[in-house]
Amino acid sequence: MGTRVSYPAEVKMKAVKMRLAGVPVKEVLKELNIRNKTQLKTWMKWYKAGELHRFDQPVGKQYSFGKGPEEENETEKLKAENRYLKQQIEGLKKVRRIGEEVVPETAVELVEELKNSLPVREICRHLGIARSTYYRWRRQSREETSKQAIERKIGTLCRNHKFRYGYRKITALLKREMLINHKAVQRMMQKYGWQCRVKVKKRRQTGQPCHITDNLLKGDFQADQPLQKLVTDITYLPFGQKQLYLSSIQDLFNGEIIAYSIGDCQDTNFVLDTLSQLSSLPEGCILHSDQGSVYTSHAYQQAVKEKGIIMSMSRKGTPADNASIESFHSSLKSETFYLDKLDSTTTAIVEQTVENYIHYYNHIRIQAKLNNQPPVAYRQLAA
Incomplete structure (x- = not known):
């Protein structure tokens, strides 16, 4: 006989609200890690009958009609919540195949979801990963998200200027809003082919001078003031x-x-x-x-x-x-x-x-x- 699972009242109410919002049964079961759709039907029945007090009843016990528990046992309630959290972790290990072959994105998402109810150390122990590994994965995840945002910003700037700017000018525009290295911008632009179009270099044969007046500039194209x-x-x-x-x-x-x-x-x-x-x-x-x-x-x-x-x-x-x-x-x-x-x-x-x-x-x-x-x-x- 399988182990009976006790779901907290908050989970039951969330499941009911998701169904009322039109979320399919399969998605509700997957999202909240509920074993059987019959449980969801029972909760819907209680909700429609106005028997919300039954959401708090322990497994195997039914309250009298219209009555709730006379005294709440805080210890039993915590035990029920712990059983539910453990069930979530065990279910994710089987369905998402995390544990020995843990997926970083899934592990980070799971810890972020459960860390308000369980210590991070305890969640990582159930997942079979070191706590330092979780923090490293979380940092990499945030860096990846930040990198994608920068790539989108670079792409927008390149398109707005019709790919006339090279990586140096794009870097200059980005530095108005953030601190970024020009080499990183160059790599991102090369990755997506956003470089400035290369100009064709033309060469002409030199000829004999026809002296009308001297070359006063002599290659010095710097001026100290306008119209000089x-x-x-x-x-x-x-x-x-x-x-x-x-x-x-x-x-x-x-x-x-x-x-x-x-x-x-x-x-x-x-x-x-x-x-x-x-x-x-x-x-x-x-x-x-x-x-x-x-x-x-x-x-x-x-x-x-x-x-x-x-x-x-x-x-x-x-x-x-x-x-x-x-x-x-x-x-x-x-x-x-x-x-x-x-x-x-x-x-x-x-x-x-x-x-x-x-x-x-x-x-x-x-x-x-x-x-x-x-x-x-x-x-x-x-x-």
């Missing part, structure tokens, strides 16, 4: 119904694009239109460009002098001399047209995409060299 050093260049936009060009001027102090023009004709008037957007320049302002025909033209050189700008030019065929503006144009294409695969679209969409990106670049996109601030915010803080 400017760089300009033209890039192709072959993504629409016709060939378009972008002429832009960048301030090396914070990398901000302070002037730009979009057109379908790469002539002197095109770059003059970009130059005309500059105003109130300080004395000694340097404007650096390559040796393109539009920049070496008489009209452009004259317009530069009239604005009091000192002209500087790269050596022929050496784009590295103007690396900052070249990098901006590369980022623009990589983070918009190449990323979104806009290789054949309308002229209006090309223009709108460029305008939107320049606004994003100036006001939203953070840069590591600017203490992880966007260019406009960095300039305002510096002021």
Whole structure:
């Protein structure tokens, strides 16, 4: 004959409430580790008949109708609760196969559920594991949960910025809310393929210099104040119904694009239109460009002098001399047209995409060299 099990009144009431909430019988039995569904039917019968006092009656004893125990025996009640807890542990050992082949997740869940009723040492003894093992599993479980939350946060940031940021910038954003190492962020991004798209490196053959003016920058792209050093260049936009060009001027102090023009004709008037957007320049302002025909033209050189700008030019065929503006144009294409695969679209969409990106670049996109601030915010803080 099997051992008769006594269930505490709290378990009986919880089972009844679960059934009233529509929880299937099998789930109730599994959740509360109840042996027989007949017991559950009996408790439901008592509940519907208003005989709630019968939930406290011991095994093998029935109270008179409408009457409960005259005196509660605290010792017997504790014994009944202990028998129920032991039954839960023994049942989980058989059904979930924990014990010799204990599952860490199940063990942690079980101890957390029972530790208010039994000492952790006693529960671990029944499970056949050391208490230190339980605490180690619990710590690992919490670390795993925290790691998953960080991974979700990284994925959200990568998607929000359309995978334009590498692990360094994602780390900078995360450090606004938490303490995290950049190597951990890099590993997580590599795990899910969230890295920034790699830019294709292009090389050009160097040519003979055509001396118009000296290279005053000489590779020094640092500026101490706004509008001290400017760089300009033209890039192709072959993504629409016709060939378009972008002429832009960048301030090396914070990398901000302070002037730009979009057109379908790469002539002197095109770059003059970009130059005309500059105003109130300080004395000694340097404007650096390559040796393109539009920049070496008489009209452009004259317009530069009239604005009091000192002209500087790269050596022929050496784009590295103007690396900052070249990098901006590369980022623009990589983070918009190449990323979104806009290789054949309308002229209006090309223009709108460029305008939107320049606004994003100036006001939203953070840069590591600017203490992880966007260019406009960095300039305002510096002021």
